[in-house]
Amino acid sequence: MFFLFAPFFDIFRFDIRNNEFIFLGNHYSFTTSNGIYLALGFISSLLVFIILSYTKGRVFCGWSCPYGSVIEFFNAIRTVFGSGTNRAVYDFIKRSDAHRILAQVLSVVFLLIGPIIIALGLSAYLVNPSRILTIIMNPSALNSEAALGSWILLFSVLTWIVGFIVRFDFCRIVCIYGMGQSIIYSSNDQDKTLRPRFNSELSECGSCTACVNTCFVDLDPRSESLFIGYGEGCFNCGDCADVCSVVQNHRGKDSLITFRSNKQ
Ligand code: SF4
Ligand code: SF4
Known part of the structure; x- marks a missing residue:
């Protein structure tokens, strides 16, 4: 949720159109000196992640990775339809037929709007959040935002593919950061x-x-x-x-x- 909403609160985002980045509410243009601060911030974050990986292993994957959260969200939906392993959802649908039907209806709704919300949240890292909020309040505004509309459609399809098919194979086989954490951890x-x-x-x-x-x-x-x-x-x-x-x-x-x- 933090990663999803951070740009809306100007905690961290880029504004490509105005050629600046925003950090904790302050706007910085892409000058050389600001670029150095940005690089230093990136290197410091990297050091924190290296130390975290060395002492705690893949805790980022297990506790806070946005991709992992999406896959777990799909795991909850798959549990509703009989193939996932989410214990809380399983306990909920076992209570009665009414609980199961309610969970199924909510799952279909989340399946449709979940990827759209995530796509809009990610867009806010590059596009001014006020434009995103305009679209949320008035979806017909998408007609004049062709690139954003295409991105939402593409992202939704990709989300369904990774949520139902790729799942954690991405983490095992593809994710460089996940592999990096494992390599650093195994040296401890x-x-x-x-x-x-x-x-x-x-x-x-x-x-x-x-x-x-x-x-x-x-x-x-x-x-x-x-x-x-x-x-x-x-x-x-x-x-x-x-x-x-x-x-x-x-x-x-x-x-x-x-x-x-x-x-x-
Ligand atoms: S990934 Fe599996 S084995 Fe590792 S802590 Fe989680 S449940 Fe346990
Ligand atoms: S008792 Fe059950 S949950 Fe505990 S270690 Fe054995 S198999 Fe796993």
Whole structure:
């Protein structure tokens, strides 16, 4: 949500038409000195991400990546129609037929307007947000914004394709930033890094496979070889530890998976 709304509050955006960038409400033209500040800001952010990746692994992927959020949004919709793994949605539709039908109707509505909202939000990084707001208030204004209209259509189709087909294969195979995080993380001492740790025997699980089912990148968090690897690695989202604590709390026991660093 932050990434979606940041340009509307002038937190950070570019204004291509006026040849300037906006940061925390201040407007800066693309002069050489401002360009240096922009570059320094970029390098500082990069350093923060490198340190974060070194100590915490792919937490950006698991906790705040906008692409990942879109895929999880589609996972919720797929759950409504029987093929996703979102626990909250699953619990909701199981309550009654009325809940299931309501979820189906809302899913179709979100499926249609969700990509449009995201496309408009991303556009606001380059196009003045007031133009975007005009279109939201008066959709017929799109008639005079052919480029924006084409972008929304293209983006919607791409969103449906990545949401239903590509999904996390993009993160595994294509995303350079994801690979970079994994490479940086794997160079750290694995005993010291944040990650899920299975602290028991498989026999303790019985027939339960809740953590395997909940892992949105199809890993088995109990595996000794659970890695963090370049392609198939864990995203450090912590969902497996969460779901195990729910399962084990029902049994009056502690979670078999912890999500922590082994710093002591
Ligand atoms: S193994 Fe656990 S922490 Fe890693 S991605 Fe899967 S659910 Fe998230
Ligand atoms: S959720 Fe816990 S009890 Fe269930 S399979 Fe995973 S580790 Fe075992």
